[in-house]
Amino acid sequence: MTGSERPHFEITGEVPPCATDGIWLTCIACGEQFAPFDAVRYTCDDCNGLLEVRYADLPRWDEFEGRGVWRYASVLPFETGVSLPEGGTPLHDVPRLENDLGVNRLRIKHEGMNPTGSFKDRGMTVGVRVAQEMGVDRLACASTGNTSAALAAYGSRAGLETLVLLPRGKVAAGKIAQASCHGARILEVDGNFDVCLDIVGDLADRGDVYLLNSLNPFRLEGQKTIGLEILEQFRDEEGTYPDRIVLPVGNAGNTAALYKCFRELVASGALDETDVPKLTGVQAEGAAPMVEAIEDGRAETRRWESVETRATAIRIGNPVNAPKALPGIRETGGTAVAVSDEEIRAAQRDLAEEGVGVEPASAASVAGLRRLRKRGDVSREERVVCLTTGHLLKDPDAAVEAGAEPEPVSGTNEGVRKHLGLGGE
Ligand code: F0G
Numbered sequence: 001m002t003g004s005e006r007p008h009f010e011i012t013g014e015v016p017p018c019a020t021d022g023i024w025l026t027c028i029a030c031g032e033q034f035a036p037f038d039a040v041r042y043t044c045d046d047c048n049g050l051l052e053v054r055y056a057d058l059p060r061w062d063e064f065e066g067r068g069v070w071r072y073a074s075v076l077p078f079e080t081g082v083s084l085p086e087g088g089t090p091l092h093d094v095p096r097l098e099n100d101l102g103v104n105r106l107r108i109k110h111e112g113m114n115p116t117g118s119f120k121d122r123g124m125t126v127g128v129r130v131a132q133e134m135g136v137d138r139l140a141c142a143s144t145g146n147t148s149a150a151l152a153a154y155g156s157r158a159g160l161e162t163l164v165l166l167p168r169g170k171v172a173a174g175k176i177a178q179a180s181c182h183g184a185r186i187l188e189v190d191g192n193f194d195v196c197l198d199i200v201g202d203l204a205d206r207g208d209v210y211l212l213n214s215l216n217p218f219r220l221e222g223q224k225t226i227g228l229e230i231l232e233q234f235r236d237e238e239g240t241y242p243d244r245i246v247l248p249v250g251n252a253g254n255t256a257a258l259y260k261c262f263r264e265l266v267a268s269g270a271l272d273e274t275d276v277p278k279l280t281g282v283q284a285e286g287a288a289p290m291v292e293a294i295e296d297g298r299a300e301t302r303r304w305e306s307v308e309t310r311a312t313a314i315r316i317g318n319p320v321n322a323p324k325a326l327p328g329i330r331e332t333g334g335t336a337v338a339v340s341d342e343e344i345r346a347a348q349r350d351l352a353e354e355g356v357g358v359e360p361a362s363a364a365s366v367a368g369l370r371r372l373r374k375r376g377d378v379s380r381e382e383r384v385v386c387l388t389t390g391h392l393l394k395d396p397d398a399a400v401e402a403g404a405e406p407e408p409v410s411g412t413n414e415g416v417r418k419h420l421g422l423g424g425e
Pocket of ligand 1: 017362389
């Protein structure tokens with residue numbers, strides 16, 4: 001799974017002298033290694049490549065204990081973190097949707113059931129713990145909304161100052177409400193998410209804030225527990241591993257985190273290479289640089305300056321984790337697909353009809369699976385897990401738009417009976 005053309009993706013467990021307690025950072029581009037907590041760094045000092053957290057101890061199923069993210073403490077940088085607690089999310093059955101899509105098995109891993117309503121909590125519980133270790137006092141992120149909600153909640157729980165940069169007019173109401181109520185300082189930037197990230201990246205490089213976007217490799221450590229949980233839950237309930245995991249893609253942090261999860265498990269021998277699920281990314285048609293790179297066979301994404309979709313969480317034109325995520329999609333035998341806003345809306349309704357309430361970006365996973373089934377790229381025999389990343393109530397406006405119209409009636413028995421077409425009396 002780690003092609004020889006990408007030697008620095010190899011997880012070996014060979015401990016370099018810079019390691020602290022068996023933990024270090026490796027640059028995936030040039031292989032340079034760094035001590036984990038000696039200085040604040042987000043990318044490689046030498047080549048600016050993306051960093052990955054590496055461990056002397058590789059994952060073993062029998063050492064996991066408890067529930068949620070910290071069940072997997074043995075493969076995280078700390079034993080515990082600032083916790084609300086997070087993880088341990090449901091893996092829903094959706095029998096009607098499964099039948100309708102025509103796959104052997106379909107389960108929905110609903111990350112909207114985390115404390116602030118999205119998977120970002122998994123990254124923040126670890127990231128904020130690292131921030132404490134580094135002794136910083138001001139945390140910051142650029143966000144399409146969910147990261148800012150999680151940062152605000154976990155930061156304030158840790159007693160730290162939080163600053164969030166949001167694209168003005170493009171963040172769902174529930175997310176702004178969360179960031180605001182948890183006490184973040186909110187800057188509404190005249191620009192899209194990618195512009196926000198450029199600006200906060202500059203603040204972080206100057207040492208004015210500690211960056212908790214997914215460029216920070218420690219955040220992805222928390223998010224890799226999604227993969228560990230899916231594999232354990234699916235194996236326990238289905239007796240096997242899923243063939244494919246379909247997930248919405250924005251900055252491609254989750255895709256990168258799942259790929260790392262699989263590489264660690266394969267390196268330790270806990271997972272056979274043939275059991276690695278195919279990572280399948282879904283983007284909105286109006287913001288699909290990852291899909292473009294996969295379709296064109298390119299090693300890098302092209303920055304889309306202009307992006308638009310109703311799924312505002314994934315309204316992103318410059319996915320910073322592409323160098324980690326593109327190899328993940330390719331080497332697991334997965335693919336990437338773009339879907340329209342109308343397909344996303346329909347998938348949001350499909351899930352809602354099964355009682356599973358998700359925000360638009362999350363429904364993209366199911367919309368993508370439907371496309372791939374139609375195209376014949378996913379076979380009827382497959383066992384699939386779709387990741388739904390955020391809760392329905394994150395974006396109340398989109399929910400109302402996708403749902404039925406409320407009907408005004410008079411406040412009388414007679415009026416309501418009449419409206420319902422029921423007889424008198
Ligand atoms: N789904 C939801 C609900 C999200 O909020 C995000 C990203 C994604 C999917 C994409 O995940 O970036 O790991 O590929 N939201 C970020 C934010 C950008 O600021 O909340 P990814």
